[in-house]
Amino acid sequence: ALGPTQPPTHPLATAPVGAPPFSVDGFVKEFIHELNTNQGVALSRSSVNDQYLALASTVKNYLMARWLETGRKTRDAKVKAVGYLSAEYLLGRQLGNALLATDLNDIAKKGLELCGLDLVTLRNQEVEPGLGNGGLGRLAACFIDSLATMDVPCIGYGIRYEYGIFRQTFVDGRQVEQPDTWLALGSPWEFPHPEASVQVNFGGRTETYTDADGTERTRWVPEWNVLGVPYNYMVPGYLNGRVNTLRLWSAQATKAFDLAIFNAGDYAQAVRAQTFAENISKVLYPEDSTPQGKELRLQQQYFFVACSLRDFIENELEDDFDLHDLDQRIIFQLNDTHPVIAVPELMRILMDEKGFSWDEAWEVTSKCFAYTCHTLLPEALEVWSTDLLGRLLPRHLEIIYAINEQFLAEVREAYPGDELRARRMSIIAEFPERGVRMAYLSTYAATKVNGVAALHSQLLRDKVLPDFSELWPDKFTNVTNGVTPRRFVKMANPKLSELINDTIGAGWVTDLERLKELEPFAEDPEFRERFAEAKAWNKRRLTQVLRNRDGIDLPDGHLLDVMVKRLHEYKRQSLKLLHIVSLYEQVLSGKLTVDQVTPRTVVFGAKAAPGYKMAKDTIHLINKVAEVVNADPKLEGRLKVAFPANYNVTLAEKLIPAADLSEQISLAGMEASGTGNMKCALNGALTIGTDDGANVEIRELVGDKHFFLFGMSEPEVADLGAKGYSPGAYYEGNAQLKAAIDLILSGHFSGGDQHLFDSVVYNLLHSDRFMALADFQSYVDAQARVEERYADRDAWTRSAILNVARTGFFSSDRSMRDYIQRIWHTQPML
Numbered sequence: 001a002l003g004p005t006q007p008p009t010h011p012l013a014t015a016p017v018g019a020p021p022f023s024v025d026g027f028v029k030e031f032i033h034e035l036n037t038n039q040g041v042a043l044s045r046s047s048v049n050d051q052y053l054a055l056a057s058t059v060k061n062y063l064m065a066r067w068l069e070t071g072r073k074t075r076d077a078k079v080k081a082v083g084y085l086s087a088e089y090l091l092g093r094q095l096g097n098a099l100l101a102t103d104l105n106d107i108a109k110k111g112l113e114l115c116g117l118d119l120v121t122l123r124n125q126e127v128e129p130g131l132g133n134g135g136l137g138r139l140a141a142c143f144i145d146s147l148a149t150m151d152v153p154c155i156g157y158g159i160r161y162e163y164g165i166f167r168q169t170f171v172d173g174r175q176v177e178q179p180d181t182w183l184a185l186g187s188p189w190e191f192p193h194p195e196a197s198v199q200v201n202f203g204g205r206t207e208t209y210t211d212a213d214g215t216e217r218t219r220w221v222p223e224w225n226v227l228g229v230p231y232n233y234m235v236p237g238y239l240n241g242r243v244n245t246l247r248l249w250s251a252q253a254t255k256a257f258d259l260a261i262f263n264a265g266d267y268a269q270a271v272r273a274q275t276f277a278e279n280i281s282k283v284l285y286p287e288d289s290t291p292q293g294k295e296l297r298l299q300q301q302y303f304f305v306a307c308s309l310r311d312f313i314e315n316e317l318e319d320d321f322d323l324h325d326l327d328q329r330i331i332f333q334l335n336d337t338h339p340v341i342a343v344p345e346l347m348r349i350l351m352d353e354k355g356f357s358w359d360e361a362w363e364v365t366s367k368c369f370a371y372t373c374h375t376l377l378p379e380a381l382e383v384w385s386t387d388l389l390g391r392l393l394p395r396h397l398e399i400i401y402a403i404n405e406q407f408l409a410e411v412r413e414a415y416p417g418d419e420l421r422a423r424r425m426s427i428i429a430e431f432p433e434r435g436v437r438m439a440y441l442s443t444y445a446a447t448k449v450n451g452v453a454a455l456h457s458q459l460l461r462d463k464v465l466p467d468f469s470e471l472w473p474d475k476f477t478n479v480t481n482g483v484t485p486r487r488f489v490k491m492a493n494p495k496l497s498e499l500i501n502d503t504i505g506a507g508w509v510t511d512l513e514r515l516k517e518l519e520p521f522a523e524d525p526e527f528r529e530r531f532a533e534a535k536a537w538n539k540r541r542l543t544q545v546l547r548n549r550d551g552i553d554l555p556d557g558h559l560l561d562v563m564v565k566r567l568h569e570y571k572r573q574s575l576k577l578l579h580i581v582s583l584y585e586q587v588l589s590g591k592l593t594v595d596q597v598t599p600r601t602v603v604f605g606a607k608a609a610p611g612y613k614m615a616k617d618t619i620h621l622i623n624k625v626a627e628v629v630n631a632d633p634k635l636e637g638r639l640k641v642a643f644p645a646n647y648n649v650t651l652a653e654k655l656i657p658a659a660d661l662s663e664q665i666s667l668a669g670m671e672a673s674g675t676g677n678m679k680c681a682l683n684g685a686l687t688i689g690t691d692d693g694a695n696v697e698i699r700e701l702v703g704d705k706h707f708f709l710f711g712m713s714e715p716e717v718a719d720l721g722a723k724g725y726s727p728g729a730y731y732e733g734n735a736q737l738k739a740a741i742d743l744i745l746s747g748h749f750s751g752g753d754q755h756l757f758d759s760v761v762y763n764l765l766h767s768d769r770f771m772a773l774a775d776f777q778s779y780v781d782a783q784a785r786v787e788e789r790y791a792d793r794d795a796w797t798r799s800a801i802l803n804v805a806r807t808g809f810f811s812s813d814r815s816m817r818d819y820i821q822r823i824w825h826t827q828p829m830l
């Protein structure tokens with residue numbers, strides 16, 4: 001039971017929680033109090049970590065009243081909430097965002113100065129929680145930020161991984177992974193509630209029995225269980241007083257150790273159960289686009305959705321709530337198929353625990369979920385073997401079979417006699433082994449299915465799920481991704497934000513379409529000058545960051561050409577690399593004089609999944625090319641390649657605002673959306689890109705003149721694939737391309753070893769699944785147009801301004817409005 005056992009009598013016990021006074025004095029008092037009482041140190045003896053932790057607690061205190069009030073207001077209003085189910089949240093540092101949301105930045109800066117401390121130093125002490133791989137996890141973080149800012153009730157549910165995405169280091173140019181010990185120095189932003197732990201069952205068998213009413217029922221007799229401990233995080237809205245909750249689950253053993261074994265002296269064996277249980281939330285799977293069908297991964301998925309459903313039903317609803325009306329109070333958004341085991345779990349709860357019939361349970365379940373698909377790559381679609389599922393979750397597998405039976409009956413009714421179609425659409429795949437197609441299960445169960453950019457949603461309908469979209473055209477919709485302008489413009493780009501504020505006022509931060517008002521200023525020389533100065537300031541800041549962080553020196557006055565994203569063949573970092581090698585080769589062979597080379601620094605940021613050999617070999621090659629190019633005096637410093645290790649949200653916030661050119665060069669039809677492309681454009685980088693993912697919409701909005709399009713379109717890619725693609729023909733037919741590849745093959749970048757990079761090069765020459773060679777010439781031509789524009793600095797700045805002014809559409813606030821209107825049908829509480 002929650003709350004006191006008797007009515008409280010002291011007036012303070014029922015008074016609303018107050019925030020500390022918003023004054024420098026009030027802040028200092030609170031900060032010192034936290035330092036003394038929480039950290040147990042005097043200012044004079046405190047470490048930077050103590051100071052950071054005390055500062056974090058101080059800022060939390062300012063948010064606390066609002067958090068408690070948000071919870072009370074939402075529960076009282078009994079409104080429909082969003083339950084965002086995501087295995088990943090790539091949050092980034094919390095302190096800066098919390099200062100922004102509370103408008104405490106200036107007060108904190110002054111207050112800390114009075115204590116002899118520097119806010120920036122303390123902010124840099126924070127280790128970001130890297131609880132995600134890339135776009136999908138960062139998207140979840142942007143979405144919960146937007147929902148809080150828009151006053152929409154939402155609980156984010158996920159996993160509190162003890163180790164997030166690995167820390168990348170380079171040893172002799174090769175990627176080496178280190179564990180991400182993000183919790184080592186304390187984690188001030190979380191509130192653990194072990195007393196509210198939830199039990200999660202696994203394994204065992206099912207049995208049937210007859211209940212007291214004589215109804216035949218099934219129950220699950222599990223074999224083992226773990227506890228899910230909730231850790232709550234604040235999700236503050238921007239200056240609006242709302243603080244939503246992100247609830248991440250950590251796995252714990254139900255009993256710490258076996259006392260009998262312990263007493264017998266076998267300590268290691270005694271804690272085995274604990275280690276086994278805690279493994280579930282130990283580490284984030286580092287695969288971005290190609291999931292591994294590992295048992296532990298399925299355990300993670302079921303673990304967090306079982307905790308989350310239980311939590312919502314037991315703790316967020318009134319005791320007497322009628323679960324037949326569950327859809328009135330929640331819509332669970334499935335962030336990819338990772339949480340879709342929630343569908344049979346809800347069916348199980350309703351039938352086996354709450355006594356619903358199948359039809360009643362399906363009636364409720366089929367209204368409570370919506371599904372976002374984030375991919376087009378067939379290998380990225382999860383399929384769980386029925387063997388594994390049956391072993392781990394026997395009751396759920398039974399329910400999935402029953403769902404499939406019902407589904408196939410609907411298909412057969414819609415297409416009588418079309419048995420081939422029924423087989424094609426079956427949720428259960430028969431080859432290469434019996435498995436559950438999680439995307440099909442999600443699609444059948446969801447009220448709506450969406451892709452993440454217009455082109456992606458169309459391809460999802462036409463190519464990935466054509467039978468489903470034919471049967472239920474209305475189920476499919478598009479919501480183009482977005483990014484939060486708070487973190488990625490206001491916070492990351494203070495100089496540009498100041499300029500925008502001075503020009504059109506401050507309203508753009510929550511109404512990003514207002515950036516349109518900047519358009520006329522592209523013609524104003526004074527505005528252009530200030531805009532260019534902001535970019536220059538960002539570059540100076542980045543120069544400092546990279547010097548301190550990586551020992552990398554950025555030359556002055558270079559075009560900053562940025563390709564930051566996970567390393568994947570479909571994203572085609574190798575195409576960018578071929579361009580660099582080709583520029584270099586042309587200087588070496590005298591085809592270009594050095595003064596014909598536009599001074600350019602190419603910055604890569606990319607992690608490869610640890611088991612993805614081709615991606616790791618590509619990283620090695622990039623680093624080796626960088627070594628040679630950077631050291632060759634023939635280039636007179638006009639071409640530089642920088643590859644800082646461990647690209648993460650914190651680095652992105654410094655790198656993206658400094659970018660001139662944004663590389664979005666995936667093979668058309670492969671990148672679902674991209675969100676780095678949006679962040680770059682919003683920070684005034686021009687895009688060189690294919691017609692892929694959200695690039696299509698960026699180009700439409702900013703206009704062809706201000707976007708460097710190249711490469712095949714998606715239908716052209718499909719055509720070429722159908723005709724038979726032969727990369728060797730492009731190599732033989734293009735002297736520039738051949739010379740670049742031959743330079744790599746000659747051992748020039750590998751100390752004479754002609755075979756070190758065979759895997760990468762021969763893959764390009766003989767397979768090249770993502771057609772880098774076919775798009776090479778078009779890419780090089782587009783780069784020439786980039787250089788031409790960059791030579792006219794004023795024209796470049798004009799284009800950059802128009803990129804900012806015309807990309808307000810890509811706010812995640814807009815994405816949230818789309819979800820609300822087309823999918824969730826929830827209301828802001830305003």
Ligand code: CGF
Nearest residue numbers: 135136374452671672673674675
């Ligand atoms: O999700 C991605 C990213 N790799 O995380 N997909 N997944 N899985 C897509 O590849 C991106 O194109 C997309 O922007 C992102 C978020 O939807």
